[in-house]
Amino acid sequence: MDFDFSDDQKFLKSEARKFLDARCPVSVVRGVLDDPAKSFDQGLWKAVAGQGWLGTAIPEEFGGLGLGGIEQCAIAEELGRALAPIPFASTVYFVAEALMLAGSQEQKARWLPKIAAGEVIGCFATVERPGTLTEAQAQARVDGGKLTGVKIPVTDGDVADLAVLLAKEAGQTALYLVELNGPGVARETLQTLDPTRSAAKLTFEGAAAERLGEAGEGLSLAEAVMNRAAVLLAFEQVGGADRALEMAKSYALERYAFGRQIGSYQAIKHKLADIYIKNELARSNAYYGAWALDDGAAELPVAAAAARVAASDAFWFAAKENVQTHGGMGFTWAVDCHLFYRRAQQLGLVAGGAKAWKERLVSQLERRNVA
């Protein structure tokens, strides 16, 4: 039994924290929040690329570091903690993972080195309308290598160079690679709940599209990518939830009411204990997900769903109760609580909401029980 980060992985994690403490203080996050023209922080993105983090799990032959999924999870936790305002998840957890999962040798060789070097930003374009990701979301059509249709919302779609996109060709759903800087692509930046993470509406009229993986496997591939992304996002969520708890704790220690620290009232103590409990349950589920991701285990769909459900619940709970613990101050723009509140929603929805993941989880359990 070895159910924790190794010493090397812990070192990587603590170095990542030091780096992000220096390069991604809250002022960097607010710099994106307060500037409508800014979709992400370019300086931080370059610095992160310089650290080699974009290629953590990309094999060395494709320009990456060739480390495992666990190392990637360690970095994800720190990025989540820092609320890093960069297109990391879209590029690494979705697009690079999709390429590694379904790409041909040629596709991998063309894109992965550029992703690892920070030269290409990716986005994952599946959804077209409100509701869960189903076949009905794939109204976009590919005909003779030309794509027509609309994807909305696409996280980081306004700044991405490459999309992995769900569409139909001759009645069969598949994933496609679409270069977004070519002709036939129109982008419109959307107003988002968490402006530190941008999103766009992408409209395609005859844009060049190249299939990624087999025809007819679009939805199952998209789900396989989402399983991998869910584990990595769970670590971001756990990182964010831990920091929200730390914020709430330090405020509860410094704020006095009725002549005593508010953290000495059981109403606050028990609330923070409940946050801690949810965070630990989420962390333990995320660890299991990390193992399944790294090991390529058959349990990944169950582990990813459990990690996602627990982490979404934990970050949401920590973020909303952090506002509550701060009282009126927590409702101001000036205090950082809303940054976590926004990010908790963004991360909780970006790879599909908890309701859909719970359904996936129970379907898997039913199958397991029948088998």
Add this chain to the structure above:
Amino acid sequence: MDFNDTPEEAAYRKQVRAWLAENAPKAVARPDDPMEDSNDMQASRAWQRKKAEAGYACITWPKEWGGGGGASWQSVIFGQEEAKFPTPGNPFAIGLGMCVPTLMTAGNDADKQRFVRPAVLGEEIWCQLFSEPSGGSDAAAARTRAVRDGDDWVINGQKVWTSGAHYSDFGLLLARTDPDVPKHKGLTMFWIDMKAPGVEVRPIHQMSGASNFNEVYFTDLRIKDSQRVGAVGEGWRVALVTLMNERLSVGGGGSGSGHARVLKLARDIATLAGPAIKDSGLREKIADWFVQAEGLKYTTFRTMTALSRGQTPGPESSIGKVVSASLMQDMANTALELEDQYGIINDPKLAPLSAAFQASLMAAPGMRIAGGTDEILRNIIAERVLGLPQDIRLDKDVAFKDIPSGR
């Protein structure tokens, strides 16, 4: 991150499995009640002796005391493997988990020589006499009086919620020796003979119908000063050793398969909208329960990893019971709702799954209270893990006799 055993762990697990396959009882009537630990005392004693003789009882204790002289990770592995066999109830857990370790830390040499080995062998059973009618969560509010009389102490008072008092040979007793000083300073710890005259054990009839706990009354119980554990007035410090041992024991979830039982039930039950298993509200709940139970399971894996690496486990193990007790209650309530009008039947011969959900509904309130209430456990997490201030107390620096006590 690896679920697999290290070669050393794998070798130990193999050895344990082989021994269990050879020696574990083939079939035992196991109690359905999670609080019941003594359904077959003879079988329990026989199994404990067998384990002790093979070095599998108290694995981490020194061999000279009858233990296994092993490491914590070995103890965890043995526990995991033992749980796969139908072993009898464990009436020794309180003695070996809390009372005897306290003697080993705070007791004198004669007591250690006298008591440790027979306890390991399952020959003598211990109970813990801390809680009183006037103080459950507030154990330091004990009022049971011990009055010095020459070389003796005379004990009068009452304890409550004592698990296993009716079959215990000895008890670890927290008593008030000085009511004129603040409450934590006027306590002293003793061991007593539960069969001595002056000790009366009465079972408590619980709301579940079962009687897992007792009241214990002391009427002029006379004991020797040599039965004192630690110095006079140091009782609370000794009690903390006991309680610390309670919390160090690795707590499992206990309701890990509950969601599977609900799934089974939901397949067989019809609702207005078709089979219950198709109900999305229920499916969401099952997912939530599964995630909590898995979270607890992997949290114990993290604890085990720390032990395996020779580190002290982190505070995450403190979340176990506060999660699992409410989980059990919530699942039971939902399951009965599924059974609908039929759910009122509490006859194992008639109710689905042998009335398992009816039983856990009635046991769950006790689980949320025993061994630290939900509220006390949240205080512990807030204070010891998160470092939040202790509650403001009205009983500090006040002589015990002057503390308001209500009823």
